[in-house]
Structure formats: C-alpha cells, structure tokens
Amino acid sequence: MARRKDIDGSMSVPTFYGKELRWKRERAGLSLEETVEGSFYGKSHLSDIERGERRMPLELARHVDQVLGTDGFFERCCEDVGKARRGPHAAYFQQVLEAERHAESIEEWCPSTIPGLLQLGPYARAQVRSAHPMAADDWIEEKVTARLSRASLFDANHDTPEYWAVLHESLLTDPVVPPHEMAAQLDRIAELTNRHRIVPQLVLRKSGPYPLMAASIMLMAFDDAPPLVYTEASYSGTTTDDPALVKQYRKAYDRLRAVAQAPDVSLAMIEAAVEEYRNGRQPDRLE
Structure with a gap:
C-alpha cells in the first residue's frame, strides 16, 4: 500500500487536490493508464493534474471517483479547484x-x-x-x-x-x-x-x-x-x-x-x- 504523503494546506488548491489524487490512486494500486482507461483523457493529462499543472474536468472527476471508489470526492472538489485563481488573469x-x-x-x-x-x-x-x-x-x-x-x-x-x-x-x-x-x-x-x-x-x-x-x-x-x-x-x-x-x-x-x-x-x-x-x-x- 502506498504511504500517504503529507499535504500542505498552504499550497495552491489545484496542487493540494493533485497530491490527494495521486495518493488515492497509488493507494488503490493503479497506474495512470489504468486510472484513465475508459475515459476520453490520456495519462499525461492525469499526470499534469497530479502535479497541479492542470485542473480536473468534471467529466474526468466523475470517472476517477468511479474508478477509485472515492464517493464523489473529486467531483465535489472541482468547484473548489475551479474557483482557485492563479495570478492577475480573470x-x-x-x-x-x-x-x-x-x-x-x-x-x-x-x-x-x-x-x-x-x-x-x-x-x-x-x-x-x-x-x-x-x-x-x-x-x-x-x-x-x-x-x-x-x-x-x-x-x-x-x-x-x-x-x-x-x-x-x-x-x-x-x-x-x-x-x-x-x-x-x-x-x-x-x-x-x-x-x-x-x-x-x-x-x-x-x-x-x-x-x-x-x-x-x-x-x-x-x-x-x-x-x-x-x-x-x-x-x-x-x-x-x-x-x-x-x-x-x-x-x-x-x-x-x-x-x-x-x-x-x-x-x-x-x-x-x-x-x-x-x-x-x-x-x-x-x-
């Protein structure tokens, strides 16, 4: 079983949930390829999300919840991540x-x-x-x-x-x-x-x-x-x-x-x- 990595609550919201996603995926013993299988997204997209470089689309969040058995956790998180701003852009x-x-x-x-x-x-x-x-x-x-x-x-x-x-x-x-x-x-x-x-x-x-x-x-x-x-x-x-x-x-x-x-x-x-x-x-x- 994967060892849980500490998640720093002061980090950016996308990074925070990206680290949580990686921990839950590794705890389930799944690779990036296995996690996105059956979705319209590639493993590189999921990897970018785990690093906090991209935000998880709602459709992918629902897929991940189903694969990892996380009871709608990432779907609910999409709203928080979507509200997170980066820099002066609108x-x-x-x-x-x-x-x-x-x-x-x-x-x-x-x-x-x-x-x-x-x-x-x-x-x-x-x-x-x-x-x-x-x-x-x-x-x-x-x-x-x-x-x-x-x-x-x-x-x-x-x-x-x-x-x-x-x-x-x-x-x-x-x-x-x-x-x-x-x-x-x-x-x-x-x-x-x-x-x-x-x-x-x-x-x-x-x-x-x-x-x-x-x-x-x-x-x-x-x-x-x-x-x-x-x-x-x-x-x-x-x-x-x-x-x-x-x-x-x-x-x-x-x-x-x-x-x-x-x-x-x-x-x-x-x-x-x-x-x-x-x-x-x-x-x-x-x-």
Missing part, C-alpha cells in the same frame, strides 16, 4: 491559461483586437486601460505583464503548438496606439510568421457576410483530452468541450478561413502595413 480565463500550454493546436478568430498571445506591451497596455479606465497604474502593469508572459509559448525552446490566427483587416488599418508602436506590433506578427511559429490570415472589409461575424473565439485541440472552444466578450468568457457545440464552431471556423486571404498574401499585407506605420502614415484599405 477567473473565467483560468482554464484557457492552463489549456493553451498543453494544446497541440490553437486557432483564433479576432475581429476587434489583436490576440493576447501576439500583443506587445504598448498594445496590451492600451487594451487593458481602455477596459479599466479608473484602475491604478500598478494594477494595469500587473495585468499587462501577465498577458505578455503568455507569449513565451512561442519561445524557441518551447514545444510550440500549431497556431493559426484569422484577423480582421481593421486591426491593421485602425490603430489604437501611435504609428511607431503599431509598426512594432504588426512587425511582431510578421516576425513570428517568418519564423514559422504562427500562420495569419486576414479577412477583408469587402468580404461581405462571413461566419462568426459577431464572435471572438479560440479553438484548442489536444492529444490527451477533448477539444475546447473559448468565446469571449469584454468582461466575460466561456469555455466548453460540449462535442456538438465544438463541432459547430469547428465548421464555422473552417468556413471563415475559406473567406480569408491566403497566408502568404496576408503576410505581404501585414508587412506593407508595417512600412506605412514606420513612415508615419495610416494604411488605407488593404485591397
């Missing part, structure tokens, strides 16, 4: 923050703002300040720093997920920061593209009606868990793994990509906009 964004680090692919559609994963400091600061105009400067900087830290996903030493971003033309032609800062921001996107870290596509104003016109979404796929969809508004966000809804968003995103410009054409338009801003001019339509 509570509703916590699941995305964890999931994107483990994703095999990430696909975003952003009609009104450059995606957080691609933002530089000035752009991120302008976005956060516009949403919280009365906040203290140090609070704003904490939010900006947290947002910029997500970009480590594209570091050379990181196992980078396949990242696809569909952007609206207005993000290039309607600046929210001064020209030199817009040049740097768009050059960041071009640089990541030329390093083969991301693939951008642009939807032009002249495209007419297209799917997801009123939505900002992120699709995430994993090799050890079902896919997720995250939708966001100004002060709220929702993450779902409902198969029917994920499938509907998947189809809509694929149709949106068909409307967008080809990646090489989009890159050329982004680089042309960079030069316009560097010369102190605001780009006109990209047609």
Whole structure:
C-alpha cells in the first residue's frame, strides 16, 4: 500500500487536490493508464493534474471517483479547484491559461483586437486601460505583464503548438496606439510568421457576410483530452468541450478561413502595413 504523503494546506488548491489524487490512486494500486482507461483523457493529462499543472474536468472527476471508489470526492472538489485563481488573469480565463500550454493546436478568430498571445506591451497596455479606465497604474502593469508572459509559448525552446490566427483587416488599418508602436506590433506578427511559429490570415472589409461575424473565439485541440472552444466578450468568457457545440464552431471556423486571404498574401499585407506605420502614415484599405 502506498504511504500517504503529507499535504500542505498552504499550497495552491489545484496542487493540494493533485497530491490527494495521486495518493488515492497509488493507494488503490493503479497506474495512470489504468486510472484513465475508459475515459476520453490520456495519462499525461492525469499526470499534469497530479502535479497541479492542470485542473480536473468534471467529466474526468466523475470517472476517477468511479474508478477509485472515492464517493464523489473529486467531483465535489472541482468547484473548489475551479474557483482557485492563479495570478492577475480573470477567473473565467483560468482554464484557457492552463489549456493553451498543453494544446497541440490553437486557432483564433479576432475581429476587434489583436490576440493576447501576439500583443506587445504598448498594445496590451492600451487594451487593458481602455477596459479599466479608473484602475491604478500598478494594477494595469500587473495585468499587462501577465498577458505578455503568455507569449513565451512561442519561445524557441518551447514545444510550440500549431497556431493559426484569422484577423480582421481593421486591426491593421485602425490603430489604437501611435504609428511607431503599431509598426512594432504588426512587425511582431510578421516576425513570428517568418519564423514559422504562427500562420495569419486576414479577412477583408469587402468580404461581405462571413461566419462568426459577431464572435471572438479560440479553438484548442489536444492529444490527451477533448477539444475546447473559448468565446469571449469584454468582461466575460466561456469555455466548453460540449462535442456538438465544438463541432459547430469547428465548421464555422473552417468556413471563415475559406473567406480569408491566403497566408502568404496576408503576410505581404501585414508587412506593407508595417512600412506605412514606420513612415508615419495610416494604411488605407488593404485591397
């Protein structure tokens, strides 16, 4: 029988329950593979939960309770773990923050703002300040720093997920920061593209009606868990793994990509906009 390891109640909630999960699993004499057998999740996902790096989905919690005979313990714990915040990110964004680090692919559609994963400091600061105009400067900087830290996903030493971003033309032609800062921001996107870290596509104003016109979404796929969809508004966000809804968003995103410009054409338009801003001019339509 496994010896119970001491659990420090001062540690983070996900870490606390992760250690409890490992102890109960080992006490039952089960491997990671045996514990997840019959679920839609892989052993790496469960291992990450035990280390406190991921939160247990409700569906997996119910499966674990059944396998380990824990009488609904982990299902009940899901609410506590779900409420636990990490850092300055919004509570509703916590699941995305964890999931994107483990994703095999990430696909975003952003009609009104450059995606957080691609933002530089000035752009991120302008976005956060516009949403919280009365906040203290140090609070704003904490939010900006947290947002910029997500970009480590594209570091050379990181196992980078396949990242696809569909952007609206207005993000290039309607600046929210001064020209030199817009040049740097768009050059960041071009640089990541030329390093083969991301693939951008642009939807032009002249495209007419297209799917997801009123939505900002992120699709995430994993090799050890079902896919997720995250939708966001100004002060709220929702993450779902409902198969029917994920499938509907998947189809809509694929149709949106068909409307967008080809990646090489989009890159050329982004680089042309960079030069316009560097010369102190605001780009006109990209047609």
